[in-house]
Amino acid sequence: xxxxxxxxxxxxxxxxxxxxxxxxxxxxxxxxxxxxxxxxxxxxxxxxxxxxxxxxxxxxxxxxxxxxxxxxxxxxxxxxxxxxxxxxxxxxxxxxxxxxxxxxxxxxxxxxxxxxxxxxxxxxxxxxxxxxxxxxxxxxxxxxxxxxxxxxxxxxxxxxxxxxxxxxxxxxxxxxxxxxxxxxxxxxxxxxxxxxxxxxxxxxxxxxxxxxxxxxxxxxxxxxxxxxxxxxxxxxxxxxxxxxxxxxxxxxxxxxxxxxxx
Numbered sequence: 001x002x003x004x005x006x007x008x009x010x011x012x013x014x015x016x017x018x019x020x021x022x023x024x025x026x027x028x029x030x031x032x033x034x035x036x037x038x039x040x041x042x043x044x045x046x047x048x049x050x051x052x053x054x055x056x057x058x059x060x061x062x063x064x065x066x067x068x069x070x071x072x073x074x075x076x077x078x079x080x081x082x083x084x085x086x087x088x089x090x091x092x093x094x095x096x097x098x099x100x101x102x103x104x105x106x107x108x109x110x111x112x113x114x115x116x117x118x119x120x121x122x123x124x125x126x127x128x129x130x131x132x133x134x135x136x137x138x139x140x141x142x143x144x145x146x147x148x149x150x151x152x153x154x155x156x157x158x159x160x161x162x163x164x165x166x167x168x169x170x171x172x173x174x175x176x177x178x179x180x181x182x183x184x185x186x187x188x189x190x191x192x193x194x195x196x197x198x199x200x201x202x203x204x205x206x207x208x209x210x211x212x213x214x215x216x217x218x219x220x221x222x223x224x225x226x227x228x229x230x231x232x233x234x235x236x237x238x239x240x241x242x243x244x245x246x247x248x249x250x251x252x253x254x255x256x257x258x259x260x261x262x
Contacts, residue, residue: 003055003122005162006167007106007194011039011056014081016099021063022085033086033096035061040069042109043080053124054082057195058167058206059094060124061086094126094206095166104195106167120162120169122208127153129163129204133181140188142197143173146205149180156209157182164208168194220261 015036022032026082035056042054052063061084069080091097130146137143146165148157154177155161161172165184174183191197199205 002027002111003108003167004058004111005120005122005164005167006108007168008045008108009041010193010195011037011042011107012079012246013099013103014038014102015022015104016101016103017102022087024085024087025062031088033091033099033205034083035086035099036081036083037105037107038081039107040079042107043068043082046109046112048080048109050083053110054241055106055110055122055124055167056084056086057095057105058122058124058208059086059090059096059126090126093128095129095204104198106194108167120164120210122164122167122169124167124208126208127208128207130207131204132199132201136201138185141181141252142186142191144186144199145174145183146180146207147180148182153207153209154180162210164206166194166196166199166205 013035015034017034018032019034020031021029024030024032032157035088037056042048048063048066050063050065053060054063055061063082064084066082067080070078128150130148133143133146133147136145144165147156157172157175159172159175163170163172163182163184168190169236170184170186172182173185175181177215186194186196196205
């Protein structure tokens with residue numbers, strides 16, 4: 001199962017019901033969230049069915065009930081909808097904990113072989129949340145800077161690497177290892193197709209690191225090539241290097257008089 005991170009449409013949450021009687025993946029019942037989402041494109045391309053996977057704000061969820069959109073003779077249409085259950089674990093590690101009716105969500109149906117992948121391999125298995133620290137317009141380009149304090153995810157955050165934010169495939173434009181932040185940029189077209197421009201400073205998005213990077217880190221850890229202590233040293237080394245570069249830049253611009261002089 002895979003997605004591409006190319007959002008097909010933005011849906012609207014019609015209902016967000018917390019319940020103690022949600023059917024879970026193993027057939028048991030427990031605490032969770034039942035979502036009803038209005039949409040159109042993801043219901044028809046490919047055709048929706050019970051058990052189909054749809055990526056909702058970057059999270060792979062299973063369709064439990066749905067209604068296809070209808071088209072009348074005079075060209076008017078009625079949006080379709082689908083329902084899905086979100087388990088307690090997923091709620092705890094994603095931004096779904098604050099989801100409510102009226103929210104706009106990014107939607108993508110599962111990838112169809114042979115249709116092309118204009119993004120990257122997105123599993124829909126969210127690693128956690130990233131908090132928006134800053135948003136800045138540069139012409140028609142929107143820059144977003146997020147906090148990144150999870151050491152398990154930090155090692156996968158590399159300049160010009162992939163990241164999925166609320167299910168959107170993006171290239172990491174800048175990494176500040178000292179401040180523990182990373183930045184992405186959204187061109188005008190992307191801004192019009194996804195919900196990221198609606199996110200306010202202080203709010204969080206679902207984040208998924210590049211799966212190939214995570215597999216590589218897991219292989220190194222399990223083969224003895226990188227322990228948790230080694231990973232910590234790597235991150236520390238990156239931070240020290242970033243500090244040294246910053247001090248050198250200040251020296252060259254005269255920001256630290258006498259630095260390096262005998």
